[in-house]
Amino acid sequence: MREAVSRLGAFFVNSFITIVQYLNFSKTILLKIIHIKILNPSIFLVFLRQIYFTGVQIFPIFFFISLAIGVALVGVLTNFLAGLGAYEQIGQILSVLIIRELSPLITAVLLSLRSATAVSAEIAVMNISGEMETLRAYNIDPAEYLFLPRIAAGLICMVSLSTFFAFISIIGGYFLLSFNMNITFDYLLSLIFDYLSFNDVFAFVYKTFLLGFMIISLPIFTSMNVKNANTEIPIALLKGMMRLFYGIIFVEITGLFI
Amino acid sequence: MKIAYISNFDEECYYYDRLKSKTQLIRLGIIWDRLPLISNLSVLENIMLPLSYHERVKIMGKSEDVEHELKKYGCGDIMHERKESLSVYQIFITKYLQALFYKPAFFVFIAPMRIFAGEDEKNYFAFLTEHGSENFLILDYNGYENKYDNNIDYQKVGFDEWLIQDLKV
Numbered sequence: 001m002r003e004a005v006s007r008l009g010a011f012f013v014n015s016f017i018t019i020v021q022y023l024n025f026s027k028t029i030l031l032k033i034i035h036i037k038i039l040n041p042s043i044f045l046v047f048l049r050q051i052y053f054t055g056v057q058i059f060p061i062f063f064f065i066s067l068a069i070g071v072a073l074v075g076v077l078t079n080f081l082a083g084l085g086a087y088e089q090i091g092q093i094l095s096v097l098i099i100r101e102l103s104p105l106i107t108a109v110l111l112s113l114r115s116a117t118a119v120s121a122e123i124a125v126m127n128i129s130g131e132m133e134t135l136r137a138y139n140i141d142p143a144e145y146l147f148l149p150r151i152a153a154g155l156i157c158m159v160s161l162s163t164f165f166a167f168i169s170i171i172g173g174y175f176l177l178s179f180n181m182n183i184t185f186d187y188l189l190s191l192i193f194d195y196l197s198f199n200d201v202f203a204f205v206y207k208t209f210l211l212g213f214m215i216i217s218l219p220i221f222t223s224m225n226v227k228n229a230n231t232e233i234p235i236a237l238l239k240g241m242m243r244l245f246y247g248i249i250f251v252e253i254t255g256l257f258i
Numbered sequence: 259m260k261i262a263y264i265s266n267f268d269e270e271c272y273y274y275d276r277l278k279s280k281t282q283l284i285r286l287g288i289i290w291d292r293l294p295l296i297s298n299l300s301v302l303e304n305i306m307l308p309l310s311y312h313e314r315v316k317i318m319g320k321s322e323d324v325e326h327e328l329k330k331y332g333c334g335d336i337m338h339e340r341k342e343s344l345s346v347y348q349i350f351i352t353k354y355l356q357a358l359f360y361k362p363a364f365f366v367f368i369a370p371m372r373i374f375a376g377e378d379e380k381n382y383f384a385f386l387t388e389h390g391s392e393n394f395l396i397l398d399y400n401g402y403e404n405k406y407d408n409n410i411d412y413q414k415v416g417f418d419e420w421l422i423q424d425l426k427v
Contacts, residue, residue, distance in 0.1 A: 041317065042310035045303070122298070134293040138308040138360060139281055145311060 025221050026213070032148045043149050050153030054115045054216075055161060062110060066165045069106065070172025073097065078180055087181065091191025094173065099192075100200045103165040104207035105252065107158055111215050112244055115157075119150055120219030120240045124226040124233045151216045158212030162204070203258040207251055214247040259390040259410065260424070262417040263400040270369055273397055273417055277366055283427045287357020289350070290368035295341040301328070301352050302337045308360040320359070327355050331385070347378040351385075364393045364425065371402045383409040395420055 032038075038047055074094070081087040123146065126132050135142050170192065177183045222240035226232040264270055277286055295304045305324050306317040321337070328334050331351045336344060344352065350370070357365055374382050386394075387410055397417065398406070406412060421427075 040311060041314055042307055045317065126296075129297070130292050130294050131296050134296065137278060137281065137288050137293050138311070138356075140308065140311050 022218070022221050025224075026217060028143055029148060029151055029217060032144055033152060037144050037148055038152055040144075043145055046145065047149035047153055050150050051157065053118070054111065054153050055157035058110065058114055058161070062107075062161060062165070063168060065106070065110070066168035067172040069102065069165075070098070070169030071176050073102075073169065074173030074176045078177060082181075088191070090177075091188070091193075092195035094170065095192045095196045095200060098169045098173075099166045099196065100203045100207075100255075103162045103169070104158075104204060104211055104255075105248070107162040107165050107208070108211040108215060108248055111154065111158060111161070112241070112248075115154065116215050116219045116244055117237060117241065119154075119216055120223045120237050121233060123147075123220050123223035124236045127223065127226045128228065128230065128233070147217070147220050150220065151213060154216035155209065155212035158215060159208045162208045166204075199258055203255050206258060207255050210251050211248065214244060214251070218244045218247055259386065259392070259394040259396070259412045260415045260420060261396045261398060261406060261412045262415050262420060263403060264369070264397055264417075265400055270397065274368060276417075276421070280421075280425060280427050284364075284425065285360060285362040287354075287360055287362035287365045288368065289353045289357060289365065289370065291373050292368075293353070295349060295352060295356075297341055300338050300340055301333075301344070301348075304341075304352055305355045305359055308356060312360070324355065324359070327358070331355075345378070346373050347381045350374075350378075350382070354385075362393075364395060367394070367396045367398075369398055370396065371398050371405065379405075386410050393424075395424070 038044060074090075077090055077093055077097075078087060081090055081093070126146070132142055132146075135145060170188070171185075174183070174185050174188050177188060178185070219237075219240035222243060223236045226236045264273065274288070274290060274292070277288060280286065281288075295301075296307065299307065302321055302324050303317055305327075306315070306320055309315050309320070310317050325334060325337055328337055328351070331354075333348050333351050336348055336352075341349060341352075350373070354365070370382065371379070383405075390410065390412075395415075396406075396412075415423075
């Protein structure tokens, strides 16, 4: 019993220390964003590349997924609401489901699977291979040169891809609705905008910005602990992805209060 | 050109740590196999990285200068390559040019002979003979002393003595 309590205590203390360290790390990055360090040519080059890797390369599959989810969701919803005789509620349900909930969540999941893992492994390998030390030998701050452009790119891609997701899903849904119920696009948009509240928009902004920051910063923060052995890389990847998972849950739960 | 001889790996790391502590005060170009090139950057980007970061110089604006320097060392065709496709000597030259473009007060080569063999070793001594200067310090293992004696003219110094007399920090 005593051992169990001490283990539980150690877990909470370690978790608290990790959270404080991550908040300090986040503060460092945010200060660098505020000081517009990203305009340094060497950093800006990394930033552009990360935008390409994170936001552009994913685009074809992202387009397909957004469209498929839009069509599937509207298909299920219209059948369900028509059965209840309440298909006029579709605007409200679409705005809440797609804009507020699904677009940030699905974009976060896709970016986590694709970019967060890659960045995590990249930083861990750079630590082990000594490339991080090369930067320090030339007084190049890794937080500025490596972390800042990756996190900024993740944030921008998250916001823009989430917005894009909402758009494409609604358009995909519209095609189905126009066939099933002869609804015009204007009418669908008016249904959505009539029900779209400031809170929904704020929840969307809150989730996309916070998730966008976490998606790259949490794996980087975890990979920074990799020091010597190759065996540390999968452990860092696993830890980073689990922390990201907790981060997504945190954002989803706090988003409920908006 | 000055050489300070070392005898073991701990000494190598200790001297690097001491040099690194001085880099806040004075620009040093440290060429060491423990400081690899950045693998996701090309040779051009690696060479320009310290200068671009510290002096906000656009990389493409200096590509002709970099190409000219690379050609001087017989490496004109590697500018857009990444480190995986470079030979040991080409990596050495890239690191040297990275330091050169950074405009350091001193170049410090740590244990360079460890990485060279055969033709690369000849190229290394040819490089030192042709381009070696007063602001070069080589920290290398005392087992290579004969090779240095037979191939180049240099002044033997102690590391601490060099720190006081040359680095003056």
